[in-house]
Amino acid sequence: MLVHNDYSRGYTPVVEIYSDRLELTSHGGLPDGMTEECFFSGVSRPRNREIMRIFHDVEMVEQLDSGMNRILRYYDRSIFEIHDDMIKVVFRFVPGFEDDLQSNSDSKSDSGLKSTERLSRAEIKIRTVEVLKENPSCTYEPLSKMFNISRASVANYLRSLSEAGLVRRVGSDKDGHWEVI
Numbered sequence: 001m002l003v004h005n006d007y008s009r010g011y012t013p014v015v016e017i018y019s020d021r022l023e024l025t026s027h028g029g030l031p032d033g034m035t036e037e038c039f040f041s042g043v044s045r046p047r048n049r050e051i052m053r054i055f056h057d058v059e060m061v062e063q064l065d066s067g068m069n070r071i072l073r074y075y076d077r078s079i080f081e082i083h084d085d086m087i088k089v090v091f092r093f094v095p096g097f098e099d100d101l102q103s104n105s106d107s108k109s110d111s112g113l114k115s116t117e118r119l120s121r122a123e124i125k126i127r128t129v130e131v132l133k134e135n136p137s138c139t140y141e142p143l144s145k146m147f148n149i150s151r152a153s154v155a156n157y158l159r160s161l162s163e164a165g166l167v168r169r170v171g172s173d174k175d176g177h178w179e180v181i
Contacts, residue, residue, distance in 0.1 A: 001026045003046045003055060004087075022091045029084045040077055042068040058164045060122040121157075124149070128157055129180055132167055136177040 005013045006028025014025040030036070031045040044067070046052040055061045071079075071089075081088040124147050131138055131146070140154045147154075158178075161167045170179050 001089075003048050003052045004028070004031075006047055009085075020093055022093070024089045024091075026087050027085065029086060030082065036082060039082070040068060040072065044068075054164065058122070058125055058161065058166060059120075060126070125157055125161055128154075128161065129166060132178040133180045136179065138178065 001013045001015075001024050005011070005026045009027055011027040013027070014023075016023040016025075028047060030039055031047060034043065034045055052061070061067070075091070079090050079092075081090070127147070128143060131143065140151045140158075143149075143154045143157075144151050158167065162169070166181055168179050168181060170176050
């Protein structure tokens with residue numbers, strides 16, 4: 001949605017959360033020359049190549065052109081409303097999902113993760129940035145415990161985030177802190 005929105009029209013994407021559904025609206029409709037059949041077959045024409053590159057660099061997208069195929073594995077085309085100037089996607093919640101969320105949160109450890117839960121690389125990077133915003137002096141050890149990964153893996157994630165220009169280390173390793181850019 002962020003990559004495909006037409007920002008030149010002055011509209012930002014919209015996320016709306018209701019008790020029974022999640023609605024995502026991207027402005028701009030289908031890119032010029034793209035048919036609905038191409039859209040649903042997974043052809044990707046990001047309007048914002050720089051945003052796509054950044055998302056790819058920090059591994060927030062796993063594979064280019066894979067999003068639609070993944071969505072259509074679980075939902076049918078009827079969740080999409082395609083208009084000339086916007087595309088809206090409505091994800092309806094499964095009845096009882098709130099009970100599942102509650103039972104999942106009850107079984108989580110102090111780190112917020114179930115012992116069997118594994119986060120994707122992108123999720124770890126997103127959460128790492130969130131942690132560093134809240135606690136710029138955070139060290140490798142708490143991140144290692146939080147995500148149940150090695151210190152070396154934490155170092156690799158921080159290096160990747162730093163190379164992508166999302167965080168930087170200010171000062172020494174011992175007395176410095178992280179700055180979220």
